[in-house]
Amino acid sequence: MPDIWGIAAIFAKLTLYFGVVGSTGLVIILATFPNLVLPLCRRIKAKAVVLAGLSIFAAMFGFMLRGAALTGGADGMTDPEMLGLLWQTPVGDVLVYRIAGMAILIAGMFIPRFGRWVSLAGGTIALWSFAKIGHVPDLQQTGVRLLLLLHLLGIAFWIGILGPLRNLSRLPEHLDDAALLGHRFGQAAAVIVPVLILAGLLMAWLLLGDLRALLSTGYGQTLLIKLVLVGAILILAAANKLRFVPAMQAGDSKAAQHLARSIKIETAVILVVLAATATLTSVLTLPN
Amino acid sequence: MKKLATFALMTVLATSAFAHSPVDHTTPENGATITEVPPEISFNFANDIRLTRVDMLHQDHPSVRLDLRDQTSFGRVFTLPLEGMGKGTYRIEWRGLGSDGHAMQGEFSFTVE
Numbered sequence: 001m002p003d004i005w006g007i008a009a010i011f012a013k014l015t016l017y018f019g020v021v022g023s024t025g026l027v028i029i030l031a032t033f034p035n036l037v038l039p040l041c042r043r044i045k046a047k048a049v050v051l052a053g054l055s056i057f058a059a060m061f062g063f064m065l066r067g068a069a070l071t072g073g074a075d076g077m078t079d080p081e082m083l084g085l086l087w088q089t090p091v092g093d094v095l096v097y098r099i100a101g102m103a104i105l106i107a108g109m110f111i112p113r114f115g116r117w118v119s120l121a122g123g124t125i126a127l128w129s130f131a132k133i134g135h136v137p138d139l140q141q142t143g144v145r146l147l148l149l150l151h152l153l154g155i156a157f158w159i160g161i162l163g164p165l166r167n168l169s170r171l172p173e174h175l176d177d178a179a180l181l182g183h184r185f186g187q188a189a190a191v192i193v194p195v196l197i198l199a200g201l202l203m204a205w206l207l208l209g210d211l212r213a214l215l216s217t218g219y220g221q222t223l224l225i226k227l228v229l230v231g232a233i234l235i236l237a238a239a240n241k242l243r244f245v246p247a248m249q250a251g252d253s254k255a256a257q258h259l260a261r262s263i264k265i266e267t268a269v270i271l272v273v274l275a276a277t278a279t280l281t282s283v284l285t286l287p288n
Numbered sequence: 289m290k291k292l293a294t295f296a297l298m299t300v301l302a303t304s305a306f307a308h309s310p311v312d313h314t315t316p317e318n319g320a321t322i323t324e325v326p327p328e329i330s331f332n333f334a335n336d337i338r339l340t341r342v343d344m345l346h347q348d349h350p351s352v353r354l355d356l357r358d359q360t361s362f363g364r365v366f367t368l369p370l371e372g373m374g375k376g377t378y379r380i381e382w383r384g385l386g387s388d389g390h391a392m393q394g395e396f397s398f399t400v401e
Contacts (some may be wrong), residue, residue: 091389
């Protein structure tokens, strides 16, 4: 088990992932399906702002927790020497990317018309921070960093659709819109999800180097848990795409309820996947 | 669902191989038995690190924090003066920051007979 600072770091990272990926995802949905999510526009913007604010808080808290990990006590969280040391390393750089990116995202949500593109740029800056630090950048290949950014944008798109699609499918007067949104997302996902998974598997292979490490090391085992959970999400997503959405398009309002419930479960599993990822990137060391 | 999520989370948290500790070797070596308390201890790391905290624990005394005021830069080799506490087992716990921003920690022990 990691110590208390390790566990706190995992939760801060989980909140950061949820905030950055969730807010950027909502912005992507606003930019991709502006007409379909029009009834939810204000709600989506408000959610994006809250999630971005949450991620700024999580980024700062995570930075302070790293200070605590250096001294082994809470005093490190506010120790100017420790925080100053961290500031000089890539940890300081990514803090700037995250806060600046999420602040730009928030600002964009208050700008009419083209604001969503400003927000999208902000979200991408924050997502890029994850390609600046950690195990993947350690590989020192720009191609792999871009692969990670692509992976994150794909995840953001996927997570971004969940809230609006669930909310819309619970509004009986918008059943048609919900069905069309689900259908259009399904079409996009048919391309994005395989790329997302391929990018993930390729990065996993580059990081692990050997399939045996998948079973014999803590890092590999956690990655395996993540993969199994992603498999479960894919089954749920397939059910949504192949069963519930077509039924909704045929006017079946019960299917909309099933879809809403399925999305709720999907969100819970995604949270665990993010927690597994936070563990992989916070406290687990690579097998080699 | 909540039970499943909690179980999965606990499994994730319970996995082993935590913390980065790329210490190559220490003087005295981990697990060594020596006849006299060494006047200093040293660490050799595989990569650049800045030590941020080193504690010495001796079975008969409360833990002592070693003075790091002179350690103001990243490096691979560190030597710290040690105040002897007589015979017994000494445990040295260290924490540090890698130049890539990773927090690191580790420990080693030796016995004076």
